[in-house]
Amino acid sequence: MNLVSFPSKYEKAVILYSAMQVTLKKLGEVMDEYSLTQTGTNPTNFISEEDPEMANVVTQRGMSEAQWCQAKYNALKVEYLSFFNVPTQQQGAQK
Amino acid sequence: MNYITEIEKLVPIPTVLKGTAADDDVYDYEPMRQIIEDAGMDVIRNIEQFKKQDLNLFVTPIFVDASGTALETGIVEYVERNSKSCMEIQPAMKNMAKDSISLNYATEEYPIFYREHGKIYVLPEPQELKNTFESSKCLFSESVISDGTSNYSVTDVTFFEDSFIFTANTSAEDLSPKLVSHGLQTGDYLEIKQTLSGNDTYFSIPKSYVIRISANTVRFVGHVWNETSIANGLTDDLDNDHLEASDSWHYANTVYQVGSILGDILYVEGYQPRASESIAYIVKPPSTRGEQINIEGDYYNSDSNQVETATNSAFADSNTGTTE
Numbered sequence: 001m002n003l004v005s006f007p008s009k010y011e012k013a014v015i016l017y018s019a020m021q022v023t024l025k026k027l028g029e030v031m032d033e034y035s036l037t038q039t040g041t042n043p044t045n046f047i048s049e050e051d052p053e054m055a056n057v058v059t060q061r062g063m064s065e066a067q068w069c070q071a072k073y074n075a076l077k078v079e080y081l082s083f084f085n086v087p088t089q090q091q092g093a094q095k
Numbered sequence: 096m097n098y099i100t101e102i103e104k105l106v107p108i109p110t111v112l113k114g115t116a117a118d119d120d121v122y123d124y125e126p127m128r129q130i131i132e133d134a135g136m137d138v139i140r141n142i143e144q145f146k147k148q149d150l151n152l153f154v155t156p157i158f159v160d161a162s163g164t165a166l167e168t169g170i171v172e173y174v175e176r177n178s179k180s181c182m183e184i185q186p187a188m189k190n191m192a193k194d195s196i197s198l199n200y201a202t203e204e205y206p207i208f209y210r211e212h213g214k215i216y217v218l219p220e221p222q223e224l225k226n227t228f229e230s231s232k233c234l235f236s237e238s239v240i241s242d243g244t245s246n247y248s249v250t251d252v253t254f255f256e257d258s259f260i261f262t263a264n265t266s267a268e269d270l271s272p273k274l275v276s277h278g279l280q281t282g283d284y285l286e287i288k289q290t291l292s293g294n295d296t297y298f299s300i301p302k303s304y305v306i307r308i309s310a311n312t313v314r315f316v317g318h319v320w321n322e323t324s325i326a327n328g329l330t331d332d333l334d335n336d337h338l339e340a341s342d343s344w345h346y347a348n349t350v351y352q353v354g355s356i357l358g359d360i361l362y363v364e365g366y367q368p369r370a371s372e373s374i375a376y377i378v379k380p381p382s383t384r385g386e387q388i389n390i391e392g393d394y395y396n397s398d399s400n401q402v403e404t405a406t407n408s409a410f411a412d413s414n415t416g417t418t419e
Contacts, residue, residue: 015134018131021130022102025109025112026107072106083141
């Protein structure tokens with residue numbers, strides 16, 4: 001793949017959107033796992049192994065992996081849309 | 096910028112998306128590549144909707160020929176004919192634009208364009224002349240190649256317009272000087288289409304390839320295999336990525352399909368199609384992301400000085416076929 005020609009101004013947007021998709025995919029996996037094991041209230045392999053620091057945050061906040069993925073996705077989306085000056089619902093409510 | 100690394104900073108990437116250490120280029124790993132491609136598409140969609148002023152960052156010029164050119168996105172930034180801006184008209188007006196006694200007659204000074212059935216047309220109709228990219232279209236027809244040996248007899252390569260003909264009787268024939276003499280320059284892309292397969296049972300799909308012109312030479316993108324290697328599992332038969340006389344049964348195998356994303360390219364010099372094959376070289380504008388994110392824009396016609404000047408100056412003395 002060659003994205004060199006993609007304007008640098010929007011490279012970050014590409015990365016943010018890609019991260020959103022990865023997070024969504026992980027959310028789907030987590031939900032599948034949850035339905036199979038009826039667990040998922042604690043961080044398991046995904047966050048624990050690949051992002052220990054985030055695992056601690058999740059543990060401290062009492063979040064499930066699914067909640068973490070959803071929160072991460074929402075945060076990424078807000079940042080992504082900011083590239084295009086798209087008002088988010090939150091910003092709209094403030095106005 | 097390494098996109099994978101940057102994405103990983105934001106969110107851990109499941110191993111299944113990241114590929115394996117054996118992958119030379121993680122971007123080639125399909126799931127991740129697809130995600131990044133989708134991201135690029137979505138970014139452009141958003142820009143089109145919310146930040147149109149930035150849309151020009153993604154413009155890619157295309158050439159329009161006399162029979163019209165298909166639009167991929169339907170978005171046209173602007174159209175030029177021979178350095179004259181074209182005004183858009185409704186397709187219902189096209190016949191008036193062709194009628195010399197009409198007040199709406201399109202002229203060299205006041206050319207027009209219109210869209211119809213997914214294509215864009217320019218009036219007066221563009222003409223294919225020499226010394227333009229378009230005039231580099233050619234046909235390549237080949238005579239008999241004897242089986243299993245290096246006895247090649249490549250003949251009858253006829254370029255449009257100037258009837259350029261060459262003959263080659265060695266397996267190491269390099270087409271570079273022939274193409275270079277047509278004024279192609281570094282960075283140009285050629286689309287190769289195999290238009291006739293004849294009795295060839297080995298030249299498997301896809302029968303179209305993309306080549307890119309590197310500095311001072313024209314090389315075919317892809318790999319060359321010999322017949323024995325194919326039978327044994329497609330072992331590369333190249334010596335230093337060069338086609339050599341010792342390589343028997345040279346032909347390009349499945350490499351890049353037309354529209355493939357061209358990134359860091361391994362070049363293979365020369366190409367010997369099998370018997371009864373014809374291929375046409377068709378110039379395409381540079382595009383690193385295929386057609387999907389292109390936005391049609393510039394029109395270059397056969398009289399375009401911009402193209403002619405650039406190519407001639409770049410290869411003024413390259414007819415000897417200098418190779419790297």
